[in-house]
Amino acid sequence: MQYDLIVVGGGPAGMAAARAARDQGERVLLLDDNPGLGGQIWRGREDLRLEGVELGLGHTLTEWRGEAKRLILACGARELLLPFPGWTMPHVVGAGGLQALVKQGLAIQGKRVVVCGSGPLLLAVAANLRKAGAEVPRVAEQAPWEKLLTFGLGLWRWPSKIFEAVGYATSGYRAGLWPVEAWEGGVTLSDGSKINCDYVACGFGLVANGELARLLGCRMNGGLVAVDDWQRTSVEGVYAVGEMTGIGGVEKAEAEGRAAGARQRVTGNWGAFASALAKTFALREELRALATAETIVCRCEDVRWGRIATMGGKRQARLEARCGMGACQARICGPALEWMCGWGPENVRPPLFPLSVREFLRDRDEAGHPPTGHSL
Amino acid sequence: MVGGGIVGAACARQLEREGFHCVIVERDVMGSGATAAGMGHVVVMDDSEAQFALTRRSRDLWDAMELPDEVEFERCGTLWVAADEEELEAVRGKLAYYRERGVEAELLDARRLYEAERGLRAGMAGGFLVPGDSVIYAPCAAAWLGRGIERKKAEVLTLGDGWVELRGGERLEGDIVLCATGAWAAKLTPGLEVKPRKGHLAITDRYPGAIRHQLIELGYLKSAHGDSTESVAFNVQPRRTGQLLIGSSRQYGVEDGGVERHILERMLRRAVEYLPGLAAMQLIRVWAGFRAATPDKLPIIGLARNCSRTWLATGHEGLGITTCLGTAELLADLVMGRGTALRAADYAPGRFA
């Protein structure tokens, strides 16, 4: 099947891209590894529609073999999780992660949750958890008040963002505070306070899901995909939109998606907004030293910080200590070590996500689409 | 010592023992070339008398080593699988050959084959078991062999007799210079009969106990020792982690190190034909590497042409993890002007002339 466009990722960015291209009469296929549309923010909403676009939901793109004229990457972001003592215990969950699990049916009513880490996401998560009946005694933001205030004041430049600022009045919100240790039934914060809770919802901001772009050979800029004003990457025919090109939220994602879908120049000063966000929530030095020698850094392979702290880089840590060699392929420890030690990213190889040998060998899925298997 | 793969590391270790002060010049991380890409099967092979002698001697040397835990040494044995009676019949000669030379081996009928490995597809004729073969984790083995030896991170651009020139112009001299740059050897020694031969591997998530031996189809011998431009064979290894490492493929004439789906697919289909349970296992990573292939499938060990101080240790094809120790021993004997346990002429650089 020859498509004019394949969109990878069904969040706001990918949906906007698919819609815009469809409106121009293009034949579009949209893939998402999740069984539902909507991406991280709209997942679970029942009113999402994408008429006139072929959907391959529950399908992970693990490999690209070039069966479309254009490819738009809209793979979104994931949370940056930093190792600290106790972070591997089952009650410590990502902040956005816990929210996602609640959408999936996790019973949160009446549970006590400490939300901590960094970024505006913490506010959204705290609000949503409370709405779902959880008790949130503390929201701990590592960034200092001074920076938050400057950012909050600057929000007038992005009018529709103002409502987010209201969040700073969230009860239990503290700036300049971060987790230092999790223990069975609770967490200790940097001011020494020990809080009992059922879950610690902890994330230190977002990092782009850049693996597919790197596999395709797109030029990266820091951890982000480098694009021009038309959202074109350095690889002919490949575009990137949304959080992959800069962490800037849903409006940026949609604006970029629309532009790429319609082959137009993107409007809006999204780069400035993304960098204001990044500056405000820049991680403090103290967080680099949270892990002790005994703390597990690579969760898949249980590699402890003491084993790799003195190594020369990620490749050595990988080859000699199995750090990042497990199923997640360094998706979690990679960005953490990048931030903690400045170690650059490792090569990406297919399959982008693990899949069974049978799936790998299946050229066509039951419905007969060549691309909706796991490789294109 | 140019090249910090397992061969360079083993040779450096041996020469240090002879009293040399060695510096390993490696352009990347130690053990990051073929050594990081390979399977780590320590195996006796019988394509030729010389191959048998070198692999067997090397396996003895591995057995005699006291290896740290991270080298993941496991004596799991090799089980060569005979798909039909014809293959089983043909393997009888192999049995006699191994036994005459004092290497333990056994013929398994079909019943014993399935006792040994329940996961094999029904209908196989039998197997040839070599219980003394092992598996190691080569990157850690290379790091361990090279431990305590001075290292220099640099790329060698020119190789002379007793000297090398690095990128940036620096020149290093040595009483001995060793070129152990694996598949890249011909770059520094033009005319050397070493060609890169690409191989793919795939690794699964952890399935402890799924298989117990390194499993190889007898047809592998044709693939490894033949000269076709492209071949695959069933070759699956149990890692200590419980993972299954799936091989193997061989390609000449490909320079790009990227993963190629068509050959990977052939390789995996072959593996599933022998081990149906693989189909349901999760693949977590695939990669490719280059073997340093020579026309007679034997490594090149000895003084470089027209040199008195520059030596070669390359061309180990698909056996360098196994044969690095035998190579290092032979090299040290040659350097020291001693008699050698192996027939040095079989591996001499000048033999193709």
Add this chain to the structure above:
Amino acid sequence: MKIRVNGQEVEVQAGMSVAAVVMNLGLAARRSVTGEPRGPVCGMGVCFECRLWVDGEGPLRSCQMPVREGMEVVTDAV
């Protein structure tokens, strides 16, 4: 709808993920390679901490897997 988790029948709502079901039961999804209990972290398919076995296949990410009538889930299998 009903599924089985470690041999026990469990009543679940359509649309739930297997990860959520397992967390609601207070179970760890898997054991780490050194034996620690681990549960879902990212909820979006990238951390692989929610891996478990379903209908004899695995380890699979349970946060990306909606419940299906009659499915057999096994946690804690290394």
